[in-house]
Amino acid sequence: MTHLALMTQHLDQIFVLTSHWLLSYLPIALQPLCSAILSVAAIIIAFATLFALTTLLERKGLGRMQNRYGPNRVGPCGLFQPLADGVKSLTKEDIVPIRADRAVHFMAPVLLVAASFMGYAVLPIGRNMVMVDMNAGVLFFFAIGSLMELAVFMAGWSSRSKYSLLGAMRAIAQMISYEVPLVLASVVVLMQAGSLSTVAIVNMQATYSGIWPHWFVFTPWGFAGFALFMIAATAESNRSPFDLPEGESEIIAGYYTEYSGFKFALFFLGEYIGMFATSGMAITLFLGGWSAPFSFLTWIPSYFWFFAKLLTIISVFIWIRGTLPRLRMDQLMNLAWQFMLPMTLLNLLTTGIWHFMLPGFLRWIVCSTMVIVPCILLGSGLKYKKKFQIRTYHFSQ
Amino acid sequence: MVGEGILKGLAETARNFFGSYVSKDRLTTVQYPEQREPQIEATRDFPFLVYDGADWQQGMRCVACQICEKECPPKCIFIEKSKDKKPDAFGKMQIYPATFNIDISVCMSCQICVEVCPFDAIKMDVEYHQSSDDRFGALLLNKQRLSKSNEYYNAIHPTEASAVDAQRAEELAKLEAKAKAAAEVKAAAEAKAAADANPALNASPQQPAGDPQ
Ligand code: SF4
Ligand code: SF4
Numbered sequence: 279m280t281h282l283a284l285m286t287q288h289l290d291q292i293f294v295l296t297s298h299w300l301l302s303y304l305p306i307a308l309q310p311l312c313s314a315i316l317s318v319a320a321i322i323i324a325f326a327t328l329f330a331l332t333t334l335l336e337r338k339g340l341g342r343m344q345n346r347y348g349p350n351r352v353g354p355c356g357l358f359q360p361l362a363d364g365v366k367s368l369t370k371e372d373i374v375p376i377r378a379d380r381a382v383h384f385m386a387p388v389l390l391v392a393a394s395f396m397g398y399a400v401l402p403i404g405r406n407m408v409m410v411d412m413n414a415g416v417l418f419f420f421a422i423g424s425l426m427e428l429a430v431f432m433a434g435w436s437s438r439s440k441y442s443l444l445g446a447m448r449a450i451a452q453m454i455s456y457e458v459p460l461v462l463a464s465v466v467v468l469m470q471a472g473s474l475s476t477v478a479i480v481n482m483q484a485t486y487s488g489i490w491p492h493w494f495v496f497t498p499w500g501f502a503g504f505a506l507f508m509i510a511a512t513a514e515s516n517r518s519p520f521d522l523p524e525g526e527s528e529i530i531a532g533y534y535t536e537y538s539g540f541k542f543a544l545f546f547l548g549e550y551i552g553m554f555a556t557s558g559m560a561i562t563l564f565l566g567g568w569s570a571p572f573s574f575l576t577w578i579p580s581y582f583w584f585f586a587k588l589l590t591i592i593s594v595f596i597w598i599r600g601t602l603p604r605l606r607m608d609q610l611m612n613l614a615w616q617f618m619l620p621m622t623l624l625n626l627l628t629t630g631i632w633h634f635m636l637p638g639f640l641r642w643i644v645c646s647t648m649v650i651v652p653c654i655l656l657g658s659g660l661k662y663k664k665k666f667q668i669r670t671y672h673f674s675q
Numbered sequence: 676m677v678g679e680g681i682l683k684g685l686a687e688t689a690r691n692f693f694g695s696y697v698s699k700d701r702l703t704t705v706q707y708p709e710q711r712e713p714q715i716e717a718t719r720d721f722p723f724l725v726y727d728g729a730d731w732q733q734g735m736r737c738v739a740c741q742i743c744e745k746e747c748p749p750k751c752i753f754i755e756k757s758k759d760k761k762p763d764a765f766g767k768m769q770i771y772p773a774t775f776n777i778d779i780s781v782c783m784s785c786q787i788c789v790e791v792c793p794f795d796a797i798k799m800d801v802e803y804h805q806s807s808d809d810r811f812g813a814l815l816l817n818k819q820r821l822s823k824s825n826e827y828y829n830a831i832h833p834t835e836a837s838a839v840d841a842q843r844a845e846e847l848a849k850l851e852a853k854a855k856a857a858a859e860v861k862a863a864a865e866a867k868a869a870a871d872a873n874p875a876l877n878a879s880p881q882q883p884a885g886d887p888q
Contacts, residue, residue, distance in 0.1 A: 342695045343688040346704050600692075601684040657678070 286577045293320070293581070294406050317409045321398045328588070329550045330360035336596050343600035367543035375438055375536050382436035387541045390429035390548035396422045397555035400476050404568045404581035408477055415476040416468060419559055420461055423514070426552055427453045430523070430533050433545070437536035445532020448607065449523035452513055455614040456520075460510035460556075462622035466503045466629040467494055467563045480567030489573045493566035498645040499629040502653070504564040506622055508591075511560060513614070515553035517595060519602035522610060557591040558584075617656055624652055716832060719799035721779045722788050724821045727764050731822040736764060736796035739772040743788035743797055751781035752788065763794075764843070765850055777821060779805065780814040795839050801831045 288295065297316055301309050334349070334356065341348025349356035374383055400415035402408040412418055427450055434446020471479045483493050494500035513520040524532040534545045561567060565587050568580035605613070628648045635641035695701045705712050726734035744752045755774035763769045788797050800823070807813035829836040 339692065342692045345691055345695050345701045347702060347706075597685065597688060597692075601688045602681065 286579075290405055290579045290581075292579075293404070314409070321403075321409070322395065324403075325395075325398065325551055325554055326547070328554060328585075329547055330364075332550060332554075332592055333363065333546075334359050335592070336599075339593070339596045340600050343597075364543070367540050370539040372539040372541060373536075377438045378536065379436040379438070382432050383536075384541075386429050386433035386436060387537065387544035387548065389432065390426055391544050391551065393422055393425035393429060394548045394552040394555060396425075397552075398558070401555070401558045401562060402477050402480050402567050403558075403584050404579065407568075407581060411475060411477045414474045416464065416474045416479075416559075416563075419476075419555075420457075420464075423552070423556070424453075424457060426548070429548070433537070434533035437533070439536050441530045441535040442533050445523045445535065449516065449533055451607075452516070452520065452523060452610060452614075455611060456510045456513035456618070459506055459614065459618035459622045460514055462619070462626065463503045463507040463510060464559070464563050466499050466625055469626070469629050470494065470499075470633065476562050476567075480562055480569065483566035484569035486573035491566050491569055491571060491573070493564065493569075495564040495566075497632065498642065498649045499625055499632055500564055502621070502625050502628070502649040504560065506618060506625065507560050507564065509613075510618060511553075511556040512595065512598065513610070514556055516549060517553065518599040519605050520610060521604055522607060553595065554588060554592070557588055557595075560591065561587045612660070616660060620656060621653065625649065714801055716834060718801045718831075719786060720784050720803055721782055721800050721805075721816075722777060722786075722797050722821070723800040723823045724775065724818070725796055725798055725825055725828050726822050727825050729824075731819070731824070733761070734764070734824075735771055735822065736794050737772050737775065737792075738763060738769040738794055738796070739775075740793070742791050742793065746787050746791045747782075748785060748787060749781050749783055751778040752776070753778075765847060772818060775818040775821060777816050778814065779816055780810075795843065798828055798832070798835075 297313065300316065301313055304312055337359070338348035338356070349359040352358040352362045374380060397419050399409045400412055400419050430449045430453070431446050434442045434444075434449070437443075467479060468474060471482050473479060473482075483491065485492050490496070495504045516523050522528075522532075524534075534542060537545060561584065568584040570576045570578060570580075570583050628645050631648070632641055632645050635644065691701070725736050726732075727736065728734035739754055739756045741754050741756075744750075744754045753774065753776040754772050757771050757773040760768040760770050784799070786799055789799055805814070825836070825840070829840070
């Protein structure tokens with residue numbers, strides 16, 4: 279039995295042990311540097327592969343939701359489609375608008391990809407599998423995440439195209455508006471965990487009472503926080519139904535209208551990597567990171583659970599994308615400032631009350647009411663306020 | 676209820692997603708190179724020239740009247756008349772096109788050339804596998820590439836083609852009847868002239884006419 283336990287433990291730590299074993303052959307002075315390079319390489323390879331997989335999954339899934347086959351030509355069941363896409367985008371001509379600011383135009387996709395990868399430094403992908411255990415990890419993550427806005431605006435500004443600029447403006451407006459509820463929604467976890475370190479937050483959730491884990495999502499405030507976080511994360515990563523910055527049908531492709539070839543692919547990559555990162559953060563904060571959903575499943579390696587949860591969230595993203603139409607700009611802003619912001623603030627209060635009430639049935643009832651009732655009231659209130667009227671167009675008459 | 680519509684929508688897409696794996700009739704996509712949908716009869720893309728019989732040069736219906744060339748809106752037809760003549764389907768001597776080119780990279784498939792042709796010589800084709808790596812040469816169809824038999828026309832547009840055939844047969848019959856009548860008139864006139872010239876033989880040509888049968 280101990281033999282088995284040891285084996286599962288080794289399987290769980292296989293990447294950590296391999297890395298240590300590899301590093302042990304190097305002189306002591308070189309070890310920290312090489313360790314960093316090794317982890318970076320591992321993260322880039324793992325998530326780039328996940329990106330390839332996701333593009334395929336997305337195209338297939340969306341196809342099926344629209345009663346189509348999706349890509350099925352390259353390789354068995356279209357499995358090599360991402361490869362074909364990659365080769366295609368590499369061989370395409372790279373066009374830069376003649377009046378574009380070349381340097382900034384070139385920098386934007388690079389910065390976007392770099393910024394989106396940097397967030398992974400603090401994500402615990404498995405037990406002991408985090409690049410840097412920063413004591414302000416969550417803060418670092420959101421700070422890096424806001425770099426993406428800069429990249430987006432660089433792209434829109436340097437292209438010298440009205441579509442790019444409009445797309446960039448929309449993107450900035452949207453990302454900044456949703457950054458607020460995104461951060462506020464995650465604050466509840468920090469209040470409860472009392473730490474900004476991602477590792478500490480996951481460790482807190484990786485305990486069990488009976489077979490049930492202590493994930494934050496299984497509390498009223500945690501659940502509300504998770505839902506709000508995911509909505510804001512969808513908007514942050516410019517995904518449907520919040521894909522106004524791209525809006526193919528309105529402004530061609532938004533801020534990357536003027537990008538082609540591999541730079542376009544980089545934007546695509548950056549956006550997906552960013553989406554994985556925010557999903558990973560949601561998993562870390564609310565879904566217990568790498569911990570297993572039941573105590574009797576802990577023998578399965580921790581990184582497996584992380585990726586399983588990530589894939590689940592990605593599937594939900596795809597599902598949402600296949601279902602909802604795009605919001606209008608005013609609807610988007612209304613949602614952010616009139617619904618999301620009050621709800622997140624209220625959720626902070628709920629968390630405080632939860633913290634100071636004694637554990638028991640009563641605090642469940644109080645906190646659930648505090649989440650559900652305002653949600654319904656606010657939602658129907660906003661719906662009620664909407665007036666239907668004949669529009670007058672001032673300039674066309 | 677707030678969010679009810681969203682849930683309904685999610686259920687619908689989920690139903691589509693799983694349904695498409697279960698029932699094949701949901702997937703209406705045709706897997707193109709392997710599977711083809713049958714074309715409807717009114718399909719059309721580019722014009723072709725119809726010929727009768729087996730020899731495309733002999734049977735060519737076109738008489739190089741150049742009406743289609745003048746009417747074609749984007750001016751993609753180019754015709755050169757021949758110097759000599761050949762008999763057409765009705766036996767009449769006609770000129771024929773020495774050159775007949777249609778640039779299908781310009782043609783907009785409007786079918787006006789077909790509408791205006793008085794000789795049923797030009798019709799719309801259904802062949803759409805026209806892609807090629809030669810941008811100019813392969814899309815400039817010459818007389819030979821344009822010529823397709825009347826049987827082919829019957830195969831692709833049966834209703835329309837049989838109507839055309841019937842009409843042409845009628846015309847041909849009319850012409851033949853006219854020719855016969857003209858021949859009879861001519862024969863009668865000749866006979867009369869002969870009788871007039873030679874009254875001694877008066878009785879003999881009238882014999883069949885006067886035969887009371
Ligand atoms: S179909 Fe129209 S465009 Fe094409 S050749 Fe005939 S008249 Fe010209
Ligand atoms: S195709 Fe018809 S209209 Fe055109 S030149 Fe020949 S006979 Fe005349």
